[in-house]
Amino acid sequence: MSEEPLLTKRENGVLELTLNRPDALNSMTEELHLKLQDAISQVESDETIRAVILTGAGRAFCAGQDLSGRRQTIDGEPPDLGHSLETYYNPLIRRLYALRVPTIAAVNGVAAGAGANIALACDLVFAAKSAKFIQAFCKIGLGPDSGGSYFLPRAVGLAKAKGLALTGEAVSAEDAERLGMIWQVVDDTALMETARAQAAKFADGPPLGLAAIRHVLHQSLSNDLDAQLDLERDTQRELGRSNDYREGVLAFFEKRTPKFTGR
Numbered sequence: 001m002s003e004e005p006l007l008t009k010r011e012n013g014v015l016e017l018t019l020n021r022p023d024a025l026n027s028m029t030e031e032l033h034l035k036l037q038d039a040i041s042q043v044e045s046d047e048t049i050r051a052v053i054l055t056g057a058g059r060a061f062c063a064g065q066d067l068s069g070r071r072q073t074i075d076g077e078p079p080d081l082g083h084s085l086e087t088y089y090n091p092l093i094r095r096l097y098a099l100r101v102p103t104i105a106a107v108n109g110v111a112a113g114a115g116a117n118i119a120l121a122c123d124l125v126f127a128a129k130s131a132k133f134i135q136a137f138c139k140i141g142l143g144p145d146s147g148g149s150y151f152l153p154r155a156v157g158l159a160k161a162k163g164l165a166l167t168g169e170a171v172s173a174e175d176a177e178r179l180g181m182i183w184q185v186v187d188d189t190a191l192m193e194t195a196r197a198q199a200a201k202f203a204d205g206p207p208l209g210l211a212a213i214r215h216v217l218h219q220s221l222s223n224d225l226d227a228q229l230d231l232e233r234d235t236q237r238e239l240g241r242s243n244d245y246r247e248g249v250l251a252f253f254e255k256r257t258p259k260f261t262g263r
């Protein structure tokens with residue numbers, strides 16, 4: 001097994017990122033954070049990357065923060081978790097959310113603490129049937145982070161979000177789909193094939209349109225109806241001037257698959 005904490009594979013416009021610390025359930029270290037930041041920088045600067053898949057090696061997706069460095073002696077100096085969030089987790093979530101390309105979490109096993117919420121920050125979450133999601137923070141005396149307190153209530157409603165965060169109960173992949181936390185549960189053996197097939201569709205899709213869809217939906221979480229209608233108008237006006245829209249309509253009438261360029 002490679003020692004690299006993050007494996008990257010790039011194929012046909014799709015960047016696949018695999019958290020690779022299976023012995024510690026792919027929990028997050030500074031080194032892994034820095035590798036993820038590098039990978040995100042690559043996506044931000046390379047227009048030929050059209051979709052991202054995030055998954056985990058071994059039996060877990062990610063068990064959140066690596067707690068081995070968080071053990072304290074009674075009289076030791078406590079760690080500054082605010083610094084950890086400001087330096088690592090918050091930029092990770094902000095940058096994932098702000099990418100112009102769709103992100104897919106392929107949750108192959110347990111996703112706990114920040115691991116669960118990193119998955120929820122992705123656009124589409126596919127989960128293997130055997131996967132589970134745990135808001136583990138309450139078990140170690142912490143509150144939710146990595147955007148969990150933002151994404152969860154919006155996805156499942158306040159009552160369920162409170163239940164999940166206050167009890168730390170594991171949610172099966174099937175329940176997560178039923179609750180609206182994730183997009184789709186798939187058989188364990190079909191997980192990566194399903195995620196890659198969707199990523200390939202995104203990679204062939206209209207980049208400007210896909211970026212706009214993400215943007216308007218993100219904005220809808222804080223806009224009122226008037227603002228949202230204005231945003232839809234402005235977005236549609238801009239997209240309507242793109243080559244990709246012209247190509248999409250042309251391809252429709254010519255009964256062929258459109259070839260989008262992102263222009």
Ligand code: T3D
Nearest residue numbers: 023024025027063064065066067068081084112113114136
């Ligand atoms: O600190 C900051 O920077 C603030 C930010 C915090 C963000 C957070 O994510 S806080 C929440 C941290 N995560 C957790 O509290 C989850 C801890 N892990 C678990 O509760 C359980 O491991 C799981 C429910 C995820 C899985 O349980 P199970 O029974 O399937 O596996 P296990 O036996 O507990 O774990 C297997 C191994 O992975 C084990 O090591 P060993 O005994 O085989 O050598 C275990 O210690 C290790 N492991 C699991 N999670 C972590 C971990 N090692 C370090 N850090 C972990 N988070």
